[in-house]
Amino acid sequence: MAPAAYRLAFEQTGDGALTYQWQTNGVNLSDGNHYAGTMTATHGDTSIPWAATGTATKGTATCPFSMTGTGTFQGTSNIILNYAGTSCNGPVSGAETIKR
Numbered sequence: 001m002a003p004a005a006y007r008l009a010f011e012q013t014g015d016g017a018l019t020y021q022w023q024t025n026g027v028n029l030s031d032g033n034h035y036a037g038t039m040t041a042t043h044g045d046t047s048i049p050w051a052a053t054g055t056a057t058k059g060t061a062t063c064p065f066s067m068t069g070t071g072t073f074q075g076t077s078n079i080i081l082n083y084a085g086t087s088c089n090g091p092v093s094g095a096e097t098i099k100r
Contacts (some may be wrong), residue, residue, distance in 0.1 A: 024049055047072045050080075056087075063088035071098075 022029045048071040056063045061063060067085030074080050084093035 065092075066083075067092065 007084060013067045049068075051066075051068040053066040054064070056065060065087040067086060069081060069083035071079045073082045074097075079098040081098055083095070083098045084091075086092065
């Protein structure tokens with residue numbers, strides 16, 4: 001079964017025309033064999049690159065973290081979320097399945 005595609009969309013409210021340019025890691029995406037709709041309000045693909053940094057807090061304890069990964073659609077019901085990075089406890093990596 002081919003992977004499903006995700007769809008991100010934004011809706012404008014108010015006056016004036018908007019232009020769109022989807023980016024990953026600050027670099028403009030362009031339409032081609034991997035992306036479609038890179039200069040429209042709707043963008044779709046079969047995988048989602050992501051990154052997160054921050055500080056987790058529990059009570060007075062804090063733990064900085066930094067992670068990157070890719071979420072890949074599996075069929076129409078699951079997303080496999082791969083990740084790797086660091087936390088105050090050292091390196092972390094793995095994969096999680098998010099189910100519909």
